[in-house]
Amino acid sequence: MIPLSWYIIVGAALFSIGIYGALARRNALAILMAIELILNAVNLNLVAFWRYLTPNIVAGKVFVLVVFAVAASEVAVGLALIISIYRRRHTIAVEEIDMMKW
């Protein structure tokens, strides 16, 4: 059928694309979306390893649920921060948000 290595390659590719997005984009929202890609790649890896190596132990899926919760809370707080920054500085380009207080 489908060997495990295919899933790992897709997960690694998504992870690398997410790392590129987090490092190379100027818009804070785009960086947040790239972080979502990274978290999804991690989830895919976890579920693939669970299915192929230990389908009887449920720890893999519990970890995935915790990663879901962490991703949701991180996006919520991140978006609140972005809105707050936009209100004060009227920009969300990360190069321009480089001073703590003026």
Added chain:
Amino acid sequence: MVAFLNDPFTWTGSLLRGWLEGLGLAPDLVTFLLQVLGALVLGTVMLLLTFILIWAERKIVARIQDRLGPNRVGPFGVFQTVADLLKLVTKELITPTGADIIPYNLAPLLAVMAVVGIWAVIPLAPTLIGAHINIGVLYVVAIGAIGTLGIMIAGMSSNNKYALLGAFRTVAMMVSYAVPMMIALLIPVLLSGSMDMATIVEAQSPIAFIILAPIAALIFFVSSLAEVGRAPFDLLEAESEIVAGFHIEYSGLKFGMFFVAEFLHAFTISALTATLFLAGWKGPWVELYPLLGLFYFIIKTSIVYFVVIWIRGSFPRIRIDQMNNLNWKLVTPLALAGLIVTAIGEKVAVEYGFNRPGIHVGANAFLFMLTLVMIRFNARAARSRVKGNSVNKAVAASSGSSQGS
């Protein structure tokens, strides 16, 4: 012939399967083809059902408002919807300048997809269900919220401030009312022990869940009405409000798709309420003749749909701040309290062997009384606050006038 009348669905399925396998196809391919055929039939029947739904709504609302409704096109105006559809189809599809083409065209598809997709897991008869997945309730929640996504994309891609504002308000309302809807959906899951819709229907054997959990049924019904955007929660598309909301820039058949999606969504939530709380396809003699199950299901769904139309014709529209107040101050705490009370009641009834229906009915009645008392407190406090304001204003006016003169 008797086998056909007894169970037409399985009989037709095995007939088609035998015929297709006789053509020499592999069994897996036959299963796949039959599933595709079933999905096509279900989707088409649902979309064609909208003709009758729109006609019924117009006639019933007209009678509530003491007028006749459409009665010229065909006997009792039955073909009025066909005429409206022909008019919509022949209208020009105008795309506004500056609109994102692909999201603009994708949004009506998402709205219709979200509604038709829910019908895949509703058990229509003991042997007729689209996809028998064991997380049916969660699937309904997930697919239903894709409609919210379609509306947001529609408002976003229209290059129109009013569409954007309308889309924001719609999405805010739908996301707010999705919270009590999901909590109220958990209560039949608790009472029946499974998220599978077929199992929930089977667990309502002696007593339907509307008697065991009337508050949950009411909360689910009201929250679903708000999710769909039907009256009295239809401030998003009323002409006197924000100029028809998120679908201003849509014309012709794309607007028709939003229209169809809304009416079908109202029928779908009626079907969900009938399945989860009114025991779906259950009724007398349904084990012997599964075709009767479909009949009972249609009757129950039509009754709930009639109540939806009745509510539309009777209640005035709710303002958006009243709606937010209602949701976060009344419906969501009530849903949470109902969930806790049902869980405790279920545990007590199962562990200690008390009368299960008695405990649940008693707990619901207690919660209802508590809610009434708290609403009364709240109303008294609000009334005294308003009276205090007007007394203060009268005192200030009289003292000001006495000083001035």
Added chain:
Amino acid sequence: MLTLTQIVFLIVAAITLLAAIMVVTSRSMVHTALWLIMTLAGIAVFFVLLNAGFLAVVQVAVYIDAIAIMIIIVVMLTQRSMGSQDRQRSKTWWAAVIAALLLFGGLVLMFAQAPLLGAEAPTLTVGPEALIEELGLALVDVDRYIVPFEVASVLLLAAMVGSIIVAWPGRMSQEQEDES
């Protein structure tokens, strides 16, 4: 000869990776958000292929129906900040490309040395209902995974309270008075 499952896997993988690349290279923020939704849906299909149907539905319900809608709303609120004409790549984007490629190469090399990678999927001994039931029981079992479950709930509560306080517009009026 590829089996049907392998063809489906390749198609879904191609779509997901293409959508992910469009997420990180699209000029317009609205398009980025929509490509993100397609990536998330692709991952949900992967979960279904891996016999984790419950996680697929949770992925749709949490990511697409909640997180993606929040991101789209914030995109619309901050759309005036960076229009489509501004450049969307930072000045050192070539370093990011090199880093991503090195990371991908390193990960693939590292995993190629693991002996279990050619493994085929073991057949599941239990049906999907038992899988979900076991997951549910494990999450509330005192000896197993109740602590991560409760910690995740507290984390969500903290995030909810924190985001409301951070985005509260009350303090802005003070700064506007200070500036004027």
